[in-house]
Amino acid sequence: MNYFDLASLTSRSSVFDPAVADWDAVARHPLPAPALRALRYMQDIESHTVFYLRELLSTHAVDDPELAGFLATWFYEETAHGRVLARFLAAAGHPVAPRPRRAPRTLGERIEALGIAVIGAAWRDFPVVHMTWGAINELTTLTGYRRLAQCAGHPILSQLLAHIMRDESRHFGFYFEQAARRLAASRRARRITRTLVERFWDPVGSGVQPDTETRFLAGYLFSGDDGRAAARAVDRTIRRLPGFEDMPLLEAWVDRYCPAPGPDGGRSALRVERSAFPAAPTQFAH
Numbered sequence: 001m002n003y004f005d006l007a008s009l010t011s012r013s014s015v016f017d018p019a020v021a022d023w024d025a026v027a028r029h030p031l032p033a034p035a036l037r038a039l040r041y042m043q044d045i046e047s048h049t050v051f052y053l054r055e056l057l058s059t060h061a062v063d064d065p066e067l068a069g070f071l072a073t074w075f076y077e078e079t080a081h082g083r084v085l086a087r088f089l090a091a092a093g094h095p096v097a098p099r100p101r102r103a104p105r106t107l108g109e110r111i112e113a114l115g116i117a118v119i120g121a122a123w124r125d126f127p128v129v130h131m132t133w134g135a136i137n138e139l140t141t142l143t144g145y146r147r148l149a150q151c152a153g154h155p156i157l158s159q160l161l162a163h164i165m166r167d168e169s170r171h172f173g174f175y176f177e178q179a180a181r182r183l184a185a186s187r188r189a190r191r192i193t194r195t196l197v198e199r200f201w202d203p204v205g206s207g208v209q210p211d212t213e214t215r216f217l218a219g220y221l222f223s224g225d226d227g228r229a230a231a232r233a234v235d236r237t238i239r240r241l242p243g244f245e246d247m248p249l250l251e252a253w254v255d256r257y258c259p260a261p262g263p264d265g266g267r268s269a270l271r272v273e274r275s276a277f278p279a280a281p282t283q284f285a286h
């Protein structure tokens, strides 16, 4: 597929049609408690896309017609993912509570946003950071949904996730190709982007959901033999980006924050403190 064929990319947008799902059957199949917890996290992050979009639109990304065209479709589809997952949760007997009003930004968050705005205004190539971040997060999300379908074993959920994964796959393709092209064109872009990802990247949802939830999700989806294999596959793909050939990423993050479950079933892993690590500056796209 030519991922730069934007007309093709956007014309194939077809969000999940709720009419094709057997919603009454949802509650007839068991939904494991960890899968429910993971779904709540993912639904919240999907519905948070508008805030990522706000960050993107504050950069030079808006000056690029290709990016602007993609973002319209991307936002539409991500928002639809949040809606369909919310409907599934409601059908399973766990309706999503209305999102509480966002707390005012902390001083640190305001400084961070200002820093991004200043760098974004001064450096015209700044979208390369967003494109790289987006590629990592889309691939992590896509892989996470695949793992969730495997772990949950719920037929209706698998049907929904299969459709969502097709969208995430297209999103990943666009971001990855954009990132690869922009990184290949500039040594400076490679150096800065690599440094930022290495220092600040956390799985999508960090900073939006509590750290305990992010670590739970990563441990649930990317631990064990199958989970580790999935994390390694994400890392292998991202290492195809120029400048990222030896980048430690998802598997290293899981190693660091999600120790193998012990006799307490892994609950101790959720208590690992991460004070030694910097907070992510922003989560960009997913």
Ligand SMILES: [Fe+2]
Residues within 6 Å of the ligand: 046, 077, 078, 081, 141, 168, 286
């Ligand atoms: Fe999504």
Ligand SMILES: [Fe+2]
Residues within 6 Å of the ligand: 078, 138, 141, 167, 168, 171, 172, 286
């Ligand atoms: Fe996506």
